[in-house]
Amino acid sequence: MALRRSGLILAGLALVLAGFVTAGPQAGLLIAIGLGFGLVLEGLRLGFSGPWRQIWFERDGRGFLAQVLAVGLTAVVAMPLLAAAPGELSGAHAPVGIAMIVAAFVFGTAMQLVFGCGSGTLVNAGSGNAIGAVALVGFIAGSFLGTLHLGWWTSLGSLPVLTLQGMFGDGAGLFVTLAGLAALAGVIWWRAEPGKRMPPARLWIAAGLVAALAVANLAVAGQPWGIVYGLGLWGAKIAQAGGADVAANAFWSNPVHGERLVSSVLTDVTTLTNIGLLFGAFMAMRWRRSPGAQVARLKLQGWVCVLMAGLVLGYSARVAFGCNVGAFFSGVSTGSLHGWVWLAAAFAGSILGVKLRPVLLPVSEAPRAEVTA
Amino acid sequence: MSDAPRVPLSRPAVALLAILGLGLIVVADSAATGLPDPLEAPPPVTLGSGMAGGGAHCAAQ
Numbered sequence: 001m002a003l004r005r006s007g008l009i010l011a012g013l014a015l016v017l018a019g020f021v022t023a024g025p026q027a028g029l030l031i032a033i034g035l036g037f038g039l040v041l042e043g044l045r046l047g048f049s050g051p052w053r054q055i056w057f058e059r060d061g062r063g064f065l066a067q068v069l070a071v072g073l074t075a076v077v078a079m080p081l082l083a084a085a086p087g088e089l090s091g092a093h094a095p096v097g098i099a100m101i102v103a104a105f106v107f108g109t110a111m112q113l114v115f116g117c118g119s120g121t122l123v124n125a126g127s128g129n130a131i132g133a134v135a136l137v138g139f140i141a142g143s144f145l146g147t148l149h150l151g152w153w154t155s156l157g158s159l160p161v162l163t164l165q166g167m168f169g170d171g172a173g174l175f176v177t178l179a180g181l182a183a184l185a186g187v188i189w190w191r192a193e194p195g196k197r198m199p200p201a202r203l204w205i206a207a208g209l210v211a212a213l214a215v216a217n218l219a220v221a222g223q224p225w226g227i228v229y230g231l232g233l234w235g236a237k238i239a240q241a242g243g244a245d246v247a248a249n250a251f252w253s254n255p256v257h258g259e260r261l262v263s264s265v266l267t268d269v270t271t272l273t274n275i276g277l278l279f280g281a282f283m284a285m286r287w288r289r290s291p292g293a294q295v296a297r298l299k300l301q302g303w304v305c306v307l308m309a310g311l312v313l314g315y316s317a318r319v320a321f322g323c324n325v326g327a328f329f330s331g332v333s334t335g336s337l338h339g340w341v342w343l344a345a346a347f348a349g350s351i352l353g354v355k356l357r358p359v360l361l362p363v364s365e366a367p368r369a370e371v372t373a
Numbered sequence: 374m375s376d377a378p379r380v381p382l383s384r385p386a387v388a389l390l391a392i393l394g395l396g397l398i399v400v401a402d403s404a405a406t407g408l409p410d411p412l413e414a415p416p417p418v419t420l421g422s423g424m425a426g427g428g429a430h431c432a433a434q
Contacts, residue, residue: 024414081420088419094432125391128384133391154434222419222426229431237402256429264409265402269428278395282388291384317431326431336432 001289008283015279023266029220034273036213037225038280041123043287044206046070048117048324052108052350061192065185066203067329072181073211074333075174078218082334083170091334092224094321096341097158103320104327104342106312108349111324113309113360114138118227118323121310122274126281130294131306136231138310143228144235145311146318147251153319162337173335180340181332214333221269224330227277228317230270233260235314298361305360320346 012035020028040046051063082089094100111117114135116124121139124132165173189197199207217225240246240261247253252261265271285291298306317323320342322331328346331339382390416422 022411023409024411025417026415026419027409029417085420088422088425090426090430092430092432094434126388128386128388128391130382130387133387136391150434219420220418221428222424223428223430226431229429229433234398237398237405241401241405256433260429262406264406265399267409267427269426270430275395275399278391282392285384285388294382294384294387321434322431330430331432338432 005287008286012279012283015276019266019272019275023264023272026220026269027266027272030217030269030272031276033213033217033220034276034278035280035283036276037119037210037273038123038126038277038282039284040206040209040213040280041119041277042127042281042284044202044209046203046206046210047120047123048328049111049115049120049350052347053112053354055188055191056351057354058196059191059193060196061188062196062199062203064188065197066199066207068181068185068188069199069204070207070210070214071329071333072178073208074214074329075177075181075335077211077215078224078333079165079170079174079177079335081215081218083165088222089218090223091163091336092226092322092326092330092339093161093163093334093336094327094331094338095154095158095161096338097154098156099153100158100320100338101341101345103153103316103318104345105349105352107316107320107323108346108351109353109356110309110313110316110349111346112350112353112357114306114313117325118231118313118317119277119325121313122227122277123281126278127285128282128291128294131298134303134306135310135313138307138312139314139317140231140235140238142235142311142314142316143232143318144239144314146315147232147236147257148249150318151250164335164337166335167337177332177335214329217273218334221273223269224326224334225273226270226322226326226330227274228270228314228323228326230265230268230272230274231314232318233265233268233271236261237265302361309360 016028016032019031054060055064082091121132121135125136164176214225236246260268327342415427419426
């Protein structure tokens, strides 16, 4: 056991060092931050999709309250930083639009079918859950396909990018964000049954650590924590290797994205944290005395459904301008109005997704991933 | 549906396959685009560097 744990620590350090040597100190730091995310999310069992199901169907608000706490703690630091260094840092700001709202709803539905959101899918794959691994393949393909059609979807109608700082001013924008989160926490508290309200110490610690890592991500990368962009880029790279003329597409012909396409994936900040996150989840799983059983028990129809749901998950995350991390966590904590709208739409979709589970995913027992993500 | 077969791979095996798949993407990409030039690497921490972050986010259009 001690030998294995020593080996895990050395492997983690080697990964950070490899990033440092091949792509520079920022890459090493971002891989380290990603490792931290993976260790916290898998090791302390903080997730997104599970708590959303639990508050609605089991009146258990502990996980969701931990999410709200993490977002609030991040906002308290991130929004003043954004105001102080607008030339260096940028928020997760995107427009509210018709397609964005529908896509967030669809994302919420698909998220419950693969037992994980964007980060949850990476965590599940890294911790050896077969559903997460299969969903990740679909997610990569879907988030790439979403980039090909993003312009068309956005043209269906959207508002300009609106932020609470822009609407109310920097200080008031933070106040409104925190007031909104407090109101959300109040609703969760009211909805939850007594005894299922106060998060356990594990989730308080996890929320604080995730917030600290998210702020570190913002300071190091210059942008908030994200997941989907990196996965879409991997899909684009694979398509390009297969002979597709990806650069001709409107999204990828944008100089910002085109630069990513011709550069190493190791220069993409989201890819670096995704690599760390996946490996961090693996470390947390192997750190345990027993990695746990592979409990997914689906028929072929179920596995096909998981793959398709992963595809839909990635596609909808791209059209909705992010997943639980990029849109909800980072959007709300950096003042973007779209983060709040995304939350409402995805939560509604999540309820539908849970109801569709027994129809589309007949299982004999609940996969363990549900607990994590 | 209790007659459905269990996944024949253990959790560590599935995790290693996922890591291997990601590793393949990085290696194949490095073969196609080359490794980054360390001399052109961005500053370790963007905040305080005087430079804008060079990445793209999920919220990007």
